[in-house]
Amino acid sequence: MGEACAVIGVGQTHYRSRRNDVSIAGLVREAALRALEDAGLTFKDIDAVVVGKAPDLFEGVMMPEAYLADALGARGKPMMRVHTAGSVGGSTALVAAGLVQGGVHDRVLVVAWEKQSESNATWALSTHPPLTPSLVVGAGGYFAPHIRAYMRRTGCPDHIGTLVAVKDRQNALKNPYAHLRIEGISREMVEATPMLWEPIRYLETCPSSDGAAAMVLASESAARQAPNPPAWVHGAAMRSEPIFFAGRDTVNPQAGKDCAADVYSQAGITDPRRDLDCAEVYVPFSWYEPMWLENLGFCGDGEGWKLTESGATALDGDIPWNASGGVLSSNPIGASGLIRFAEAAQQVRGLAGDHQVDGARRALGHAYGGGAQFYAMWVVGSARP
Amino acid sequence: MPRSNSLTADHSLAFPGGYTRSVGPVIGRFLTELRDGRLVGVRTAAGGVLFPPVEYDADGEPVTEEFVEVGPDCTVGTYAWVPRPRPDHPLDRPFAWALITPDGADTAMLHVLDLGVFDLGAKPPKTLRAGLRVRPKWRAERTGTIGDIECFRPGVTAINAPVRADYRLSAGQALSRFLGGIAEGRILGHRCGVCGKVYVPMKGMCPVDGVPTTEEVEVPGTGTVTTFAVNNIPDPRAPEVPFVSAYVLLDGADIAMVALVAGIPAGEVRMGMRVRAVWRPREEWGQTMANIRWFEPVDEPDVPFDEIKDYL
Numbered sequence: 001m002g003e004a005c006a007v008i009g010v011g012q013t014h015y016r017s018r019r020n021d022v023s024i025a026g027l028v029r030e031a032a033l034r035a036l037e038d039a040g041l042t043f044k045d046i047d048a049v050v051v052g053k054a055p056d057l058f059e060g061v062m063m064p065e066a067y068l069a070d071a072l073g074a075r076g077k078p079m080m081r082v083h084t085a086g087s088v089g090g091s092t093a094l095v096a097a098g099l100v101q102g103g104v105h106d107r108v109l110v111v112a113w114e115k116q117s118e119s120n121a122t123w124a125l126s127t128h129p130p131l132t133p134s135l136v137v138g139a140g141g142y143f144a145p146h147i148r149a150y151m152r153r154t155g156c157p158d159h160i161g162t163l164v165a166v167k168d169r170q171n172a173l174k175n176p177y178a179h180l181r182i183e184g185i186s187r188e189m190v191e192a193t194p195m196l197w198e199p200i201r202y203l204e205t206c207p208s209s210d211g212a213a214a215m216v217l218a219s220e221s222a223a224r225q226a227p228n229p230p231a232w233v234h235g236a237a238m239r240s241e242p243i244f245f246a247g248r249d250t251v252n253p254q255a256g257k258d259c260a261a262d263v264y265s266q267a268g269i270t271d272p273r274r275d276l277d278c279a280e281v282y283v284p285f286s287w288y289e290p291m292w293l294e295n296l297g298f299c300g301d302g303e304g305w306k307l308t309e310s311g312a313t314a315l316d317g318d319i320p321w322n323a324s325g326g327v328l329s330s331n332p333i334g335a336s337g338l339i340r341f342a343e344a345a346q347q348v349r350g351l352a353g354d355h356q357v358d359g360a361r362r363a364l365g366h367a368y369g370g371g372a373q374f375y376a377m378w379v380v381g382s383a384r385p
Numbered sequence: 386m387p388r389s390n391s392l393t394a395d396h397s398l399a400f401p402g403g404y405t406r407s408v409g410p411v412i413g414r415f416l417t418e419l420r421d422g423r424l425v426g427v428r429t430a431a432g433g434v435l436f437p438p439v440e441y442d443a444d445g446e447p448v449t450e451e452f453v454e455v456g457p458d459c460t461v462g463t464y465a466w467v468p469r470p471r472p473d474h475p476l477d478r479p480f481a482w483a484l485i486t487p488d489g490a491d492t493a494m495l496h497v498l499d500l501g502v503f504d505l506g507a508k509p510p511k512t513l514r515a516g517l518r519v520r521p522k523w524r525a526e527r528t529g530t531i532g533d534i535e536c537f538r539p540g541v542t543a544i545n546a547p548v549r550a551d552y553r554l555s556a557g558q559a560l561s562r563f564l565g566g567i568a569e570g571r572i573l574g575h576r577c578g579v580c581g582k583v584y585v586p587m588k589g590m591c592p593v594d595g596v597p598t599t600e601e602v603e604v605p606g607t608g609t610v611t612t613f614a615v616n617n618i619p620d621p622r623a624p625e626v627p628f629v630s631a632y633v634l635l636d637g638a639d640i641a642m643v644a645l646v647a648g649i650p651a652g653e654v655r656m657g658m659r660v661r662a663v664w665r666p667r668e669e670w671g672q673t674m675a676n677i678r679w680f681e682p683v684d685e686p687d688v689p690f691d692e693i694k695d696y697l
C-alpha cells in the first residue's frame with residue numbers, strides 16, 4: 001500500500017436539481033474551497049489536482065479538465081482527469097490516494113462533479129448508434145432485469161426496495177447537503193409512485209442532481225499539520241470486468257467480490273459487518289442495497305434482503321449503510337462515488353453532523369459504474385494503520 | 386355601447402404635428418441621458434435619488450442639481466402579466482408591465498418587461514417574480530423619449546451550446562457477417578476455441594479468453610427469456626410503452642441478447658418463458674436486426690429456473 005495517506009479536508013456543495021446560479025467552474029470551486037478550508041490550506045499548498053466526472057456527453061463539455069484548470073488552481077501543477085462511468089468519483093479518489101501512497105505528492109486535491117441540469121443523462125447513456133440497435137433506455141432500463149433476477153434468485157419479497165427507499169430518505173433529512181429531503185417519507189408514499197422500469201418504482205430511483213464534492217488527501221507529515229482530525233486510508237482497491245461475457249454473474253459480479261476481498265485484506269477486515277462501523281455504498285436503485293450487502297460480504301448469498309429487512313442497515317442498526325442518504329438522495333453522477341468516499345471519511349473523522357454514526361472508527365466507501373463493471377472501494381479509519 | 390338604432394360617427398382629435406412641450410432642466414437632463422444610452426436619477430434635498438427624475442419631490446421641495454447615474458442593473462418590484470396584448474401595446478406577444486427600480490435609485494419606473502417568446506394567452510413564466518434582475522434594451526436610434534428603452538429584460542444566465550459530432554460507423558468483420566446472416570434469415574454466432582462458449586451475435590473474439598473466434602455456429606430463432614424489464618417511460622427512440630426488454634437466451638447460445646418481447650401483455654411475461662423470433666416479411670429484409678420484429682411466446686412449458694439461473 002505504500003506511504004500512509006489521509007483525508008484532511010472534505011467539501012461539498014448542496015445538491016440540487018439545478019444550480020443555475022453557477023457555471024461548472026463555479027460549482028467545482030465551491031466544493032474545492034470548502035475542502036481547502038477544512039484542511040486549513042489554500043490552492044498554493046496543493047501539489048496536484050485530480051478530477052473526475054461521468055461521460056463528457058452529459059454536459060457536452062469535452063475535456064473539462066482543461067477548462068477547469070484555472071478554477072481549481074492547477075496552474076503549473078500536475079492535473080489529470082479520471083473516467084470510469086458512475087464509479088468515477090471513487091476511482092478519482094483512489095488515483096489521488098495513489099499519488100500520495102506512492103510518495104509522489106504530499107497534498108492532492110481531488111474534485112468530482114456533475115451538472116445534470118445542463119442536459120439529460122438518459123439521453124447521454126442511450127445514444128443508440130446504428131448497426132447495433134439497443135432497447136435499453138437509461139440506467140434503470142439496464143438494471144431492472146438484473147434486479148428482477150436478484151429477487152427471483154433469493155426469494156426477496158417485493159417490499160425490500162421500498163424499505164431502502166424510505167430509510168435512505170429518512171437519513172437524508174439529517175444531511176443538510178442532501179438533494180431529496182422528503183418530510184414524512186413512508187412506505188405508502190413510495191408504493192404510491194409509478195413503476196418506471198418494473199420492478200423499479202419512481203421513488204426507488206436516485207434523483208438527477210447538480211453538485212460537486214472535493215477532498216484534500218495528504219501524506220502523513222502533511223496530515224500531522226492539519227487542523228481537523230484526519231481519516232486514514234486503510235485499504236484501496238479497484239476492479240473491472242466486461243459488460244457481456246458468457247457465464248457472467250450480473251447480479252453478483254465477480255469484480256465487485258474481488259475488489260471487496262482486496263480492500264478488506266489490506267485493511268485486515270475478516271468480517272465486514274463486525275469489523276466496520278458503517279458504510280457508504282453506491283445504491284442508485286434501492287434494490288442494490290441487498291444486492292451489494294451480498295456482493296460485499298456483509299452476509300451470505302441470498303441473505304442481503306433479510307439484513308435490510310431486519311433494520312441492521314438503518315442509522316440505529318448495527319451496520320448503518322448510507323447514513324448520508326446515499327445516492328438515492330443526491331446524485332450528481334460523477335461526484336456520487338466521491339461523496340460516498342468523503343462521507344465515509346467524515347464518519348471516522350467524527351464530522352458527519354446529524355447523521356454521525358456514534359463512535360465510528362472504520363468505514364467503507366464504495367462506488368460502482370457502467371453495467372456494474374467498474375468498482376472502486378476504500379476503507380478509512382480514525383487510527384493510523 | 387350605443388343602441389343599434391342610434392346614429393353614430395367616428396371622430397379623431399389630434400393636434401397636427403403634436404404639441405411642442407418644454408421639459409425643463411430636470412426632465413430634459415433625464416431625456417438627454419436616455420438619448421445617449423444612460424439612466425440617471427436626481428438627488429433630492431433629503432438625500433434620496435428619484436428615478437425617473439421629477440422637478441419637485443413628494444414634500445414639494447425642488448430637487449437638487451445633482452444627477453446620479455443609476456442602473457443599468459435593475460430589480461423588478463410588482464408586475465402585471467399581459468397574456469393577450471392589445472393592438473397599441475408595445476409588444477405583440479405576451480409580456481409584463483413592471484415597476485422597475487435601477488440600482489442606486491430609491492423609486493421605480495413602470496416599463497415593459499420582455500421575458501421571451503410565448504404563445505398568446507400563455508400563463509406567466511416562473512421566471513417572472515419580484516426581485517428579478519433586469520437591464521434596459523436600448524433602441525439603436527434614440528431621440529430622447531421614454532421609448533428609447535424598448536423594454537427591460539433579464540440578464541444572460543445560460544447559453545445554448547449545440548454540440549454535434551458526425552461519425553461514419555464501420556460494422557467490422559464479425560458484425561458484418563452477423564448482419565449478413567440476418568439478411569438471409571439466419572442467426573449466426575461464434576464458438577470460442579478455448580472455452581467452447583457460443584456468442585450470438587459474435588464479436589470475433591472471446592471476452593473471457595481474449596482470443597479471436599472463427600468457428601461459425603447457426604442457432605435457431607427460438608429461445609428462453611432469462612429476465613426482463615417492463616419499460617413504462619416513453620422515449621422517442623424506443624417502442625410504445627409499456628414494452629418488455631428481455632434477455633433472450635437463444636437455443637444453443639451461451640449468452641442472452643436483449644430483445645423486444647411482444648404478442649403478450651407486458652404483465653404476463655415470465656422468466657423462463659419460451660419465445661421465438663418473429664421476422665418481418667422477406668421483401669422488407671436488409672442487413673439489420675430490424676428484420677426480427679420482436680420475440681413472441683410459443684406454446685411450450687416454461688423452462689425451470691434452475692436451467693436459466695447461470696445465465697443471469
Ligand SMILES: [Zn+2]
Nearest residue numbers: 577580591594
Ligand atoms: Zn472463450
